[in-house]
Amino acid sequence: QVQLVESGGGSVQAGGSLKLSCVAPGAFEFGSCVGWFRQAPSNEREGVASNYVATINYADSVKGRFTISQDNAKNVVYLQMDNLNPEDTAIYYCAAKPQWVPCGSFRSVSQYPYWGRGTQVTVSA
Secondary structure (H helix, E strand, O other): OOOOEEEOOEEEEOOOOEEEEEEOOOOOOOOOOEEEEEEOOOOOOEEEEEEEOOEEEEOOOOOOOEEEEEEOOOOEEEEEEOOOOHHHOEEEEEEEOOOOOOOOOOOOOOOOOEEOOOEEEEEEO
16 A cells, blocks of 8 residues: 655745645656645545646646646655645645556546545635
8 A cells, every 4th residue: 555645734824835745655656647636624625736757737726836746766746836825725635646557637536546644735815
């Protein structure tokens, strides 16, 4: 069982930045589909970004502000979040698929068998 662990969440004011990390030994080799999701209270989990062999997709709400990146050597996936606003407040989760299984829609929750437990991001006005 692959266990992902997120870190880097916290509380910031609007306009600020945070960089989330997700680590998992052996899960983020080259050719692994990885994704970031978020879930605000009373909302469904929504896709934020995904990356598969340098094919990257973002939700419209985060385009130009969030950047997903991957360090295969260190088995780490990042989500750089800039110009944060209160609507970005949520628990953020990373997810992954086995190597060489392509990403489907970045919005699809069910495609990912491996998940982290999430890290809280709170943005105040």
